[in-house]
Structure formats: C-alpha cells, structure tokens
Amino acid sequence: MKKLILSSLMITALALSFTSCADDTGTGGASCFNGIQDGTETGVDCGGPDCAPCPTCDDGIQNGGETGVDCGGPDCAPCQGIVVKIGLITANEKWTSNNIYQLAGKVVVDEGVTLEIEPGTIIKGEKGIGSLASALIVARGGKIMAMGTAENPIVFTSSEDNIQVGQKAGTNLSEEDQGLWGGVLILGYAPGSFRGDVKEVQIEGIPAGDTFGLYGGDDPEDNSGVFEYISIRHGGALIGEGNEINGLTLGAVGSGTVINNVEIVANVDDGVEFFGGTVNTKNLLVWACGDDGLDIDQAYSGTVSNSVVILGNNSDHALEIDGPEGSLEGQYTLNNVTLIGNLDTPGGEYADHRSKAMGADNNIYAYGFKDNSDVELDNNGVSQNFLDGKLSFSNWEVVGFDNNIFLEKVATDDNDVPTEEKIILNPDFTSRAANWTTQVDLGANTVGANLGDFNWTYAKGKGAF
Template sequence: MTALKTKTLLAVAASALALAACGGDGTSELQNPGNTGGNPGTGGGNNNGGGNNGGGSTGACPTHPNVTKVTVGTEEHCRISGEITTNLTLTAGPAYQLNGTVKVGKDVGFDGQKAGGVVAVLSIDPGVKIYAGTRTSQLAIQRGSRINAQGTAAQPIIMTSADALGYATTLGLANARSPLAAGVRDDPYSGEWGGLSLLGRGVINNCPAAPAVCEAEAEGGSGLYGGNVPNDTSGTLKYVRVEYAGVRFTETNELNAIAFWGVGSGTTVDYIQAHNGGDDTVEFFGGSVNAKHLVLTGADDDSLDWTFGWNGKVQHVVIAQNPLQAAGDAGYEADNNELGFDITLRSAPTISNVTLVGNTTAGAGLRLRRGTAGKLYNHVVSGNFQRGLRIDDAATYAQADAGNLSLRSFYISVATPFHSAQAQAVFAKDANSRTGASTLSSYTSGGRAYINGVNENAGVSVDPRTVDAFFDAAPYVGAVRDSASNWTLNWTRWLND
C-alpha cells in the first residue's frame, strides 16, 4: 500500500518522470529485432491452464490503428500501443505485445462529460496471451471504457512478461531471464512489467479538500479515477491470469499486478489470479467492485490490499505467499484512509471464505488498520506469518467496538496467533472463531497446502447467503472445502504445481 495520491499536476508530472526513469512507455527497448534466430519461447514451465510457453504464434493481427505487426525471432507478433479510441478485439492465435503504457479509451471524467473523452471496449477472447514488450508496459482501462476479457478454465486469458514466454532476450530487454523449465516449482521472478489497472467512476474518499465529487490521479501514470457512480462498470474479467507484474518507481508511486481504482459494482470479476506481483497482487482503491474466486500468489508485498473507502464484496479467495519473494508482507493490508482514519465514505468490505497461507515469516495474516471497517467471515489463517491477526490504531478498534468491524468463524493456525491482547479480544467476541493446528493439504504431492482438512472443517461456519445475495452457498470456513470441490484447478499456475 502506498501514500495518498491526489489529483495535482505535480502527481501527474511525478508519474511521467518515474516512467521515463524506468524506461518510459516509448519503443526504445522494442526496435524491431528482426530475424534473430529460432523462437525462444518453446521452453517448458510449471503451469496449468494452457501453459505459459511462447512458440507457435499463428493468426493474423487485427486491423486496427493501435495494432502493428512486428517480427520477434522467427515469429510475427501483434504490437499494441498508444491510446485505444475505437473498439478492439484480440482473437486467439497471435501473440500480443504491449508496447509501453496502453490506455483503453480517453478519460470521460467523473460524470461522463469530460471534453475529449472517448469510450472504447477492449475484448479479449479465451486463450489469448498478452506479454509486455518493455519493463514499464502496462494496460490501463480508462474511466468510462471497458475490458471484456472472458476466458475459460481450459483457456484462460494470460497477461504476462516477455521473460515468461521466452521473448525477453530477443527483444533485448535488460536483466532478461529464461522461462522456467518444465517441472520446476521454484519461481522467484516478479516485477517484470507494469500490470493491469481498471479506473472507474465509483466513490472514493481520498480528496483532502472534500469536494462534492472526489477524483484523483492513479499511480504509475495510469490515469484519473473516482466519481459518484457506485454501480459504474469497467467491464468483465473472468478466468484471467496476470503474472510477474508490478513495478515500484518510488515508495509512493507503484503499479500493482492488478489495481482497481474507484471501480464500480457493475464490473464483473470472477476467477482471476495475480501471481508474483512486484508490489501487491491486488489492491482496491475505493469504489465498490465485487469479486469471486481470486487466487493471489507470491506477492512481493501484500496480497489483498484496500484503502480509500472500498466497499465491495468478495468470496472464495486463496492467498499463498511464495518463500522466494523475500519482501512478502501481509495477507491483508486494510486501510480506510492513511491521512484521515475516520474520513467517510469509510472502507467497509464484506468478505467470506478465504484461506491465507504465510510462507515468509513476515507480516500478519490480516493487518487491519487506519480506521477500516468490514465484515469478515469464514477465514482460515495458516502458515508462517509473523502474526495471525494484527489490528492497529484506535480508530480501527473503535470500529470493532461499534460492531462495524467484525470477524466471525475464523480458524487461525499460526505460531503466534495475535499481535496484541486487544486484537485477541476482538477475535474472542465470536464464539465460533478458533485457534488450533493446521490440517491443510495440497492438491498434488509437494504442492502448496491450502485445501481444508478435518480441523478446518470441524468448526461452525457462517452461511454467507444470509449476509447478502451476492454470496454463494459455502457452509465451511476457508476457500476450498476439499479436493473434490477445488475450483483452482486447470486455469491457475504455481499453486498446484
């Protein structure tokens, strides 16, 4: 999580300078490499869901002003660059290369009336692979525009790095590495491109001057976000993997693997994985977007982050830290607002059926702070977190005392379950929350343990359907009740390898 960013020319300039310092969004790294030898992308890889290998790029590039055909090794790829102002569909077959900061649409403003605003839709078919051609390449969906990315379990949409597909050396990228070999489980790589950002017109709380409508500048040069449309839509993400993304320009200017900036509840998010993010895997900056079936693995900071008044609902989440990501920190890092802990609209998500597995001995499973509220149900916290539950700041405890922050049906299996006696007292308010030994298991021998065992399934759970119609029937704590109901299979990578 990063420091507050407001809509000022200084923030815009700082983002632009940071991008320039880190390679910018020009094409200096991407001059046509010509025919430089055999396809470098045929290596193996420890992955599921159609693999993560390059090779065999086939099919014609879309005819579109923002798409050009380029030669990479012995293959022809489709390079996407600039501001996309007319609808674009990416069909399966070709390899697609992001060239610098690619924005979908032009910002229409918080009310849809901004001069020069243009609405565009980026549609992505099942099985499409998109890779970053520069270290700072990113995909940013602007306010008013949409992404329609609907993969399947058999053919997920994959957004990844040139390194992972074996194209980095051919492109001449600095610090290029080889793709992971088949069968290799260790995966230390992250921060190889910018990531995916959705910018919406939902309500945010990070305007110090408290205007009638709050809008702000997102980090990393992604664009403007915020407004007064809680049910705004930024499109659909379904069966989408975002790998090796996330760039830290400075401590206050970062790109996450996937960032939801003021995104509204009209957006559909279901079956997404963010793997080995160079900062947080997923962060919600205000708005009210909801999500189901999230796999957040290998964050190099926090796994699920929220701030600036996020009020969404989430169900079915597996969080697993990667011991090779040394900076991995908290499972949740949850804020209302860092510059005003009691600013409204207050962060107050509702989240159910989550398993958090620590592997770095750093951070807490859940770190709730800075005045956040929230209703958290059916959580399993396990593994090598420094603490299972940490609650900071008087404003946060005030929310717990008022019943606005509650934890129900938790099972904590961490050596030190609580950061403080106060945090333990909040936990103890619920008679169905327990501590004990972990019996989590992996789906495959040697894989990551995240599937419930007898201890996890022995407790009393909350029926989330009684909380809100958004939630599925899930009469158990944690994300995956047993191997027979494992919804993470086939479309994710690393977790089941």
C-alpha cells in the same frame, strides 16, 4: 501499503509488428512456391542463396521455412504474430489468441472504447521502470471484455517469458521472478472515500491534465466490463522510490463490472488492491507477491468471496485493510477466504487493519503461519470501529490457533504515526477472539475457499497448493 500507480503516459503512435504471410496470388510482392519465397521477382520460384524461407501455415501457426499450406491459401488461418502496442486506444479493438500482444509502455483503453480479448490470448509487458514501465490501463468509461475460460485463460506476463501461442505457461520463469513489467489497472466511476471529500482523484504519477488517470464518481453500478479467467504474472515494475505497480489495481470500479477467476503470481507489490469502489469479486488467487495479497483502501464497499492468498518468500501481509479517507464510510466483506502462510521464511502476517478500517472478515481458514504471526488492529480508529461493530470477525478456523495472534499495536494518530504514550488499545480484543476463532487440524476446515475452483491456475500447476 497504499501505493497508487503509474508514471506519465507515453502517447506515441501505435507500433504494429508481425511476421506476415506470403502472397500466393502471383501478382505483386513476393510469392511462394514449394516452400520457397521469391523475395525479388513476382511469381518466380526462388532457389538462390538470397531467397528467404517461405512462411507457411499449419493449423494457423506459422512454421518458418517448413513446406506445407501456403499462408495465403483459403484453408489457412491467420499466422501467429507479435503485435506491439503503445499509447491510447481510441477505437474498439479485438485482441485474438493467434497473436501475442506486446505492451511497449503504457497502453490506455480510452473512455467510450471497448477492448475485447479472446480466450487463450497472451499479452506480454516489456521491461522498464519509471516512465517506461509497461501497463494496461482501462480509463473511466472505457471497457475491457476479457473473457477467458478455465481451458483457455488469458495470460498477462513478461516479454521475457518464453510462453508461446497456444500455451498456458512458459518454462524459463518461476514465482521468484518479480518486477519484469508493470500490471493491469481498471478505473471506474464508483464512489470512493478521498481526503477532502472530493469525488474523484488522480492516479499518482499521471499528470493532472491526462484525464484518463482519474477514478471515482457517484455511480456505484458503474460497468467497466468483464475480466475473468485471467492470469497476471511477474509484474510490479518500479515507477518511483518505494512505489511499484500492483498486479491488478481496481480504482473505484463499480458493481456492474464482472471480475471473477483471476490469479496474480510473483508481483513485486500487492496482488490485488481495491481503491474505493463497489465491485464484487470471487475466485481470486494471489501467490508469492512481495507485499500484501489483498489490499483494501478508501472505503471499498464490495464483497470478495471464495479467494486464496498464498504468501511467498518475501511477502508481507496476506490482508492489508485501510478505511475511509474522507467522511464517506463504506464496509468491505470477505467471505470464505483461505490464507496460506510462509512458514519457512521470515516475515509474513495474517492481516493488518489500519486507518479506521471498516468491514467484516467472515469464514476465514488460515494455516502455515509462524507462531509470531498476527492479526493487527493498528491504531485508535480501528480499535474504536471494532468496539462499535463497524469492524467484525466471524468463523475463523486456524491451524495452530493461539489467541495471541490477535493483538493491538501502539496507539497512533490518523496518519499511523505512533504517539508518545504508546498505549496498548482495547486489551480485551485478544480474549474476544476466542469467540470467533477455532483451532482445527490441517485439512479439517469447514470454512475458507473451495480450492477445486482454482485447478485452472498457473499456481496449481506449479504445486503452490
């Protein structure tokens, strides 16, 4: 389901809040002796009842009133703090792993600005809906350089998550906790296929005058930065009736952008949604999202490789794929993707191809789906594209395969509204499926993702696969 995102941006001043270190110089402000902070008289060791504990620093982590190395000392790294962010980022910034960054609303990386995020950094979004929904937005021409590592991934999560600096996961939330904040949005200047053949469109919910909400252009090699070894959890805040934020939204992102090793967990809406663009991605993992795992729209023309979708208790389709909205055509490619169903819960389908979908589904391994789960061609345009070779399938290996998983729904118009005739289209699609699909035993697959590439993920640690 196409759900472009985000409501009006609250442009307010940057709020910076952190627990500061004591001043041990003996001149000006409070000083610290023997672990006791002097809150009133400079240079005096305060032991009275009104004296706060001295913040001390042990290996760069603030330890409340424990005695130890004074935070102001030469051997002490900066103390851990909480940095609250809101509004427009207009100059280059670096977010560091010794702090937690809290999104108090929409935070926008402006055009011409680079946001760098260190490996191991934790970013938490505050809870809110509508105009108060929190999200990190990289506007067109802005860059995010978020380069986590397998050992130290960058974590986006909810402010309700009790994860702390230096940790990879908290203990109080699970894959069932969805919609606790917004998500991450990256916008670029790459082409997309839009209604009316316009070159750019505005993200829904952001006023037309706010140009940072535009995406689309003529540069297929546009570069929005690097986004790798990232875990995005518990997002999908509601911003309007039936309109939630995706875990990761990519609007016309170009092939100059690097997006690898990203997991989305417990998002209300889609895991990753591509709106046009040409960016190539690999090693994506989506687990327990409320709508679709990977969603493709507006003639996205990149390649998604070595990726995994794991459906949760209320997931819809592992794949939802739409085609162009304008005359510009583009074809996606899926290579070596593993789809894991939700056998014990209602709902949950392999894939839905809609609205003149164009592309190639190659080397797909699927298991854990119910007998009535299916792969759909959803309207006239999709079926014609299949017949014309613009939509293709190859090398599917399915546990419990039955040709009947491939079907055509009733005839629809270009807006996916069923026609009165309710004609079943392309009746030989099911028979042709046998040409590219093989039944395999669980674990005997020769296609699909290499699951070893996802050992770093939160999902792996929670036993999702």
